[in-house]
Amino acid sequence: MTLYNSKNITESFAAVKWDDGKLILLDQRILPREIIYLDYDSASAVADAIKDMIVRGAPAIGIAAAYAVVLAARSAYQAASDNWRDVIEAELKILSDSRPTAVNLNWAIAEMRKAFESIEGEPEPVLLEMAIRIHDEDIAANHEMGRLGAELINSGSQVVTHCNAGALATGGYGTALGVIRTAHTNGLIEKVYSSETRPWMQGARLTSWELQQDNIPVNLVIDSAVSALMKSGDINWLIVGSDRIAANGDVANKVGTYSHAISAKYHGVKVMVVAPFSTVDMRIQSGDDIPIEYRNTTEITDFNGICVAPNDIEAINPAFDVTPAKLVDVIVTEKGIVQDPDAEKMLALFG
Secondary structure, three states, rough: OOOEEOOOOHHHOOEEEOOOOOEEEEEEOOOOOOOEEEEOOOHHHHHHHOOOOOOOOOHHHHHHHHHHHHHHHHHHHOOOOOOOOHOOOHHHHHHHHHOOOOOHHHHHHHHHHOOOOOOOOOOHHHHHHHHHHHHHHHHHHHHHHHHHOOOOOOOEEEEEEEEOHHHOOOOEEEEEOOOHHHHHHOOEEEEEEOOOOOOOHHHHHHHHHHHHHOOOOOEEEEEEHHHHHHHOOOOEEEEEEOOEOOOOOOEEEEOOOOHHHHHHHHHHEEEEOOOOOHHEEEOOOOOHHOOOOOOOOOOHHOOOOOOOOOOOOOOOOOOOEOOOOOHHEEEEEEEEEEOOOOHHHHHHOOO
């Protein structure tokens, strides 16, 4: 594994790159202190990077998975050119299991798999072309979502966002932050509040940093202060991304989204969920059926490697929660907008 350490932020902003036959990922665990890229040449190593949150955010995970399929196919073809389709399955299983909640992971694998039967000879060129297309289409989708979502925002708005749904979580530009970027460019957003997003602090480390790069006014706020902030009456929107959206409009997103949405509903703040069509899982009828990933409890008992809780404390660490559709005012995708989502409206647009 090679380290790429760049001092130039503008050249180091992409979360996922393909270069010289390798997948290159920005190590998001150490942002914003350092900007370091790691390169990968096997699908199993990419699976570890996904589990370890070197790359995170549902769309970016899907893109990384698409490139990982290219690496898996290369390895399988080198091992057994005549039956590489069988050999590849072991690595694809490891990749598929790396994070259970984000539907984009298995969506991307399924998209790549569609080409398997038609490939003659070496699979890498065909699959690389598909992975690049998935990457490019995600960026285009982000810009379209940014345009659609920004049209719903009034001039002078102040918004809250949770976790990170920006360029770092996608192929580029962002979902929730794509809307915020577009709205700010159009002179509609006055200020953004980024909630810290315990325990990995994606809001503090990543969202705040991203918005600063674009000179968008941002204030950092602790998660438990969001309700009081909304009570002030100055907040117009809660704008978030999603890792999976069920057929009835229930939304799985980074843990804490549900409590922010409850606060928003109580205080008359509108809730916008921004996610690509690949995040919509019409096979799952409601949020009750979405698998929730539970992570190592040391993420909440320890801080910077130092235990800050009693040694024998029992802890739970869900990475996601589910916000019911009735708390969501609008879902924005590149295919269109669903106002006040329910199963009928979701089926009309995505069925």
